[in-house]
Amino acid sequence: MIPVFGDENRRKINLGGASSATSHQAILDQARAERNERQKLKRKQESAVKLQAWWRGIQEAQVARKEMRGMFDEDVTGITGLRCLVLIGQDEEIIGRWSSAVMQGGEDQFLSAFTVYQNSWLVLIRQASLLLLRSVAQSPQSPNAQLHLQVLSILLSSTTTKRVLGSTGTEICVNITQYLINHNLYDLLSQAIRSIPVEAKNSPALPLIVNLVTSPFTTFTPTSPQFTQCLCLTFVSILTILQLPNRLPIDSLPRLISRIPFANLDLLEPHIPTLVDSLSTEAKVHLAVNIHMFFSPHYQKYTGKPLATYLRLFSRLFGALPVSVFDRPEDRAAHAASTWARDDEDSDNEDGPIARVSAVMDFNSRPQEPLPQLDAKTLQRAAKIPSTAHITSLLKVTQSSPVARIALISFLLALNNVWPSHKDRVLSTVLVLAGGGLVRELYREHVRRSPIGKDENSGALMDPANASSWSPLLFLTDLYTQALLTMGDDEFFGTATNTSAPRNPFTLDELRSFSRQLLNIAFALYWRDDQTHVQEAGIAGDVQCTWELVREKITKCLLAIHARDSRRSFTPPDHWLVTSQIDVQSFVEAAVFEEQQLSKTDDILPRMLSKRQIAGMSPRLGVLNNIPFAIPFEVRVSIFRHFVMNDMMARGVTRHPMFIHQKTRVQVRRGSVAQDGFDRLTDVDLHSPIEITFIDQFGQEEAGIDGGGVFKEFFTSLCKEVFDTDRGLWLANKKNELYPNPHAYASEPHSLNWYRFIGRILGKAMYEGILVDVAFAGFFLAKWLGKQSFLDDLASLDPELYNGLIFLKHYPGNPEELSLNFTVAIDEFGVTRTIDLIPNGSSISVTRENRLHYIYLVSHYRLSKQIKLQSEAFFEGLSEIIDPKWLRMFNQQEVQVLLGGVNAPIDLDDLRQHTNYGGLYDNNEPTIVAFWKVVNTFDQEQRRALLRFVTSCSRPPLLGFKELVPNFSIRDAGSDQDRLPTSSTCVNLLKLPRYPNERKLREKLLQAIMSGAGFDLS
Incomplete structure (x- = not known):
């Protein structure tokens, strides 16, 4: 029987019952397969219907478009032609013909259509404007692009629309402008500028595009939200364009700069975080370079709030950029290790020479954001941001504006963080120009009042409410650390005889308070069981620092102040200790245990861990490696001895x-x-x-x-x-x-x-x-x-050079009169070599602004680089x-x-308690009793001479004579009364004859120890 059409789709029903040979699972599988086949066939049918509908739509659209073209041709500049233009859409031929016809008819005729058609014309003209704008963005150098831009210039010019239509014209201009802004006006203009090659900067389209960029600022009032929106979009879309100044014609560049409302820059203030976060790394770089070029020549004009906003924007940009992004590509690899080890050619390593390897490992283990490949022109312009001239101008213009002054602090801090290779020069310039005044200003007006680091507010350290207090504190630590490098002790303590010499900006009382504040902060950041938060989280605000970087800055300044106190104390005895906050015995036991855990591996890496890495693994070892002075010296020596003994045990070493x-x-x-x-x-x-x-x-x-x-x-x-x-x-x-x-x-x-x-x-x-x-x-x-x-260290190495540098530091005239440059002369075997302290140093003169940097570099070269290897x-x-x-x-x-050993008085009771005897001697033997009576009458010089005679070292061990290896010993050397005492320094042994009385013993003993007589091998 021939099946009727469609019968193959009918469901097959078996009325004869299930075959005994067919399993239940087979029936289910067959039913599932049939269902899938029906669904597949249904999808095919639905797809065929959709395809046919689409094709019919295409055919109908072509017919309709053909009809609309005919209607457009009959009324190009009329309302019908405008409606057809919008309906046809992005057809370059139609859009070009319409723009040409509009411009031929003139702006008055073009805009007057509104009086006839009112809202219909306005709705259509907005959509037509968007078509023009998109056409320009796609092909800004096409023959029609200039016509499109001219039409847009008419529509977006409130002056033109108002002249033709009166007050209604202003409303129309606002309406069209807002419509285009909502449909990516600035993104499309940015696309157009980027599409024109740099070498085609004389393109006739560019001046018109510049006009469109700035025309909304005359359309909207500064108090309107649209004005702020346009300002934000200008920064995000236009000022982020690569080499923007090179892309614009010479006469268009000043026009753009003059029409950007920098005077209203403070309107950006609440939008800065969102603005910066929306940009890519490369866009942030170009924004920084462009706004610096556009805004910096006009600092004097835009002081106060606009300047403060400009500086905060920079701070936020720098805080969001990867470190060393502005360095040349060939310098980045060399600087990678120093980013974490801080040991480049012009700075000290935080961990000493061996840390360079661990620093490289540390750097390579951290996920690094890929750095953009910046062109030479961008790098050249960026280099002006940390220049001496720029820093000088900023210090001058912010001097009379407190709000701009505090913003400058954040700017300088962020600049040093993102560009550490320029940090020393920037800080030295600030110190020369602002002197101790800025240090005092920061401390007395900001840091001293801040709750962070105060004894009574230890829990408020990471409170977001205190975010604004961190920038002054962190920049103060950077600035004062730099100042200490070239500050002599006479200047530090205010004992200089030269009345014109600069003085320590801190009083000693202030310095005691400040250093204690820093110690509280540092200890709180190291003394955290969970170091993940320290390493990953950070300060929220304009300057975005991780807590790890905060800790590093605080620690560096703290170490520098403590070093001064170590050389000449100005703090109370327990000033640096945190023993009141910890249990010392538990601290020692835990530190020894944590060190054992680190040392269990056979790998060499635990021995090469940096201070930063140690702090991340162990709070106690972090304190000991970074701020060791917080723990008493005797406790640390005891911990050191424990470490050595544990190491011996681990190696199976014994002295038996x-x-x-x-x-x-x-x-x-x-x-x-x-x-x-x-x-x-x-x-x-x-x-x-x-x-x-x-x-x-x-x-x-x-x-x-x-x-x-x-x-x-x-x-x-x-x-x-x-x-x-x-x-x-x-x-x-x-x-x-x-x-x-x-x-x-x-x-x-x-x-x-x-x-x-x-x-x-x-x-x-x-x-x-x-x-x-x-x-x-x-x-x-x-x-x-x-x-x-420090500079004072140079006095012990090269007094003549030290005196010369001090003279230069305090020189009241123009340092350029001294004809110095950034070189140092080295005399070896009568041959003098000149070495550049910085690249091309022989051609860079020492000036008032850079002389501190020169003093630092000379000192660093002589004290560090010459003995580096x-x-x-x-x-x-x-x-x-x-x-x-x-x-x-x-x-x-x-x-x-x-x-x-310790340069301290010799404790005879301690020495006697830990003295061994040999031969006929014991603690009660008459010669021994006489010996201790005689030695008890010695002055400290004679006691040191005795100790040197027996042990070869005149200083006692720090933890007492129990630490002397081997112990101090006295052995019987016979009864010859004319024989002098002798010693075996190799075993710390005094060989003492049995003298008949104290007078004889004293005479012979002094004769031996003061004349250097008698190392005896017997």
Whole structure:
């Protein structure tokens, strides 16, 4: 039977029942398949209907458009033609014919149509205007674009519409303008400008486009919301165009600048956050560069609120930009590590030389926003923002406007954050021009009144209500930190004899209060169990800083103030301590535990963690590595000893004599201690015990068992050789403090290997608790720890240069009269070399504005850069033995104490309590009783001489004589009354004959210790 059409779509019904051979699941599957097939067929039918409807619509539209073209041709400038134009839509031929006809008829005839057709004409003309605008945006250089722009200029000119139509014309212009604004007027104008190549800046369309950009500012009143809207859109869409000044004709550029209502810039104030957040990184850059070029020449004209808004806009832009976005592409890679390590050629590393590796790792581990590739012209214009001339003009114009002054502070802070390579120069310029006045202004009018950091408001630190208080505080820390770099102690303490010399802007009372405020803030930010919030969250406001960056700025200033206090105290005894806020014993136990946890891995990375990384992992180690002075020195030394003991245990190191087979055995010739030590110990693990065997002049091993004493003898002899200034590795200042020789030969590979070896040996001494009777210059010790050097440090290194720089700093005339430039002359072996302190420094004169920067660069070169390689090599060797994060618990004065003991009176009771006796002696033996009576009559100089005679070091250990390794010992040396006492400094042993009375004992003992007699090998 032939099926009827459509029968194949009928559902098949089986009336015969289910086959026993067919399962229930098979029936379900078959039903599902049939249902899917029916749905598929239905979709095909629906699609076919839609396609046919679409095609019929196309055909009908073509017919209708053809009919409308005919109607348009019959009445091009009439209402019918206008209606047809709108209905036809984006047809370039029709739009071009209409624009041409309108312009031929003239603006009066064109606008007069409104009087006839009223609202119908207005509705249609708005849509026609949008068609014109879109046509211009797509092809701004087409033949018809100029005609379209001329028509738009008529419609958007309130002057023209009012002339033709009276007051109604103004309303029409407002209506059309608002319609186009709602339909992306500024975006389309921006697209048109961007579509015209830079080299085609003389395009006739550009002047007309500029007119359209600014015409709404004459259409709307400044009090209207539309005026503010247009101002925002101008900034977002027009002033973000790449190389905008180069794209416009010469005569159009001043017209654009003069017509942008900068006088009403304060209207942007509440919209700045939204405006900035809506822009891409590249758009933010171009906006900053363009508005600086347009606005900066007119600072004097727009003071007060407009200038304050301009500065706040910049602050917000800079806060939203990635760091170093304005640096040249070739400089970005070099600056990447210094962004986190702060160790570029012109600044100190926050963690010391070894931190450079950890800083690079830290930087690479952070997700970085890709930096845009900026063109040379944009970079050139951007470079004017941090220029001395620009900063100078801003300081002048904001001087009489408090609202602009505080906005300037945020601007400068944000500028330094986003462009750290210019930070020193910007701050130095501000210090020269504003002097201590700005520092006092910031502190007394803003910071001192601020609740943040006050003892009674410790919980208000991260309160959003205090966001506005952070900018003055953070810029003050930057500014004062920079000031301290070139501030002598006489200026700091106000003791300068030169009455015209500048003074410390803080009084000492203010400085005590300010430093305590900073300490409270720093401690609160380090003492947080959850460091994620510190690293990721930050201050809300114009200047957007993470709490981590806030902490870094606060800490840097705090360290600089503390360094001054360490050199010459001006604070109360417990000023720097936070022990009232913590339990010290629990702190020590937790710090030791946290350090153990970090050290459990075999990886080298835990030893190379930066201070920032440490703070993120452990609050206690964060405090110890960043603001160690908050914890008492004795507590930190105890923690250091715990760290060493734990490290020994982890390495399986023991000093017990029964494990002597575990020692590394090294032979050293008596006459070549330094060279043999260098040759044989360079690659040895100095954490393990070292057994030293001396070889005498006959090539024979000297008798004796090294229980630690022979190594100390070797170490003492080695130090005498390697620190001898005649060897050329070290020089001494007038205080006999050592520092690396800055000459070129001292930085050669062989010399650097020696510095590295000496660092390892000193590390071994600190590891073993052996005191060294050698003093290092403070500025060199500072390099170990990554601390800043100060101008006053230069006095101990090069007094003549120091006096010259002080003269320059206080010079009342024009510094250019001195014919100085940014170079430094180095004399080596009679040959003088001139080195640029900055690129092209020989052609940059030292002026009043930049002289502080010059003083800083010269000091930094002499104190840091000249000994950079030597210091790094030395510290690299030291860090092989002593974990860098252990040393960061101390400043340079404290490290000197760790190395050589404390320069304090010798406590005889403590010494006697920790003295061992040998031979016939014990605590009650008559000679021993007489010995302590005699020594008790010694003055401190004689006591130090005794200590040096026995131990080779005149200073006692910081934590008392229990820390002296080995303990101070006295042994019976026979009954010969004419024999002088002798010593074995290698084991801290005094060999004392049994004298018959106190008078004889005193005579012989003083003779021995004051004459330097008698190291006895027996």
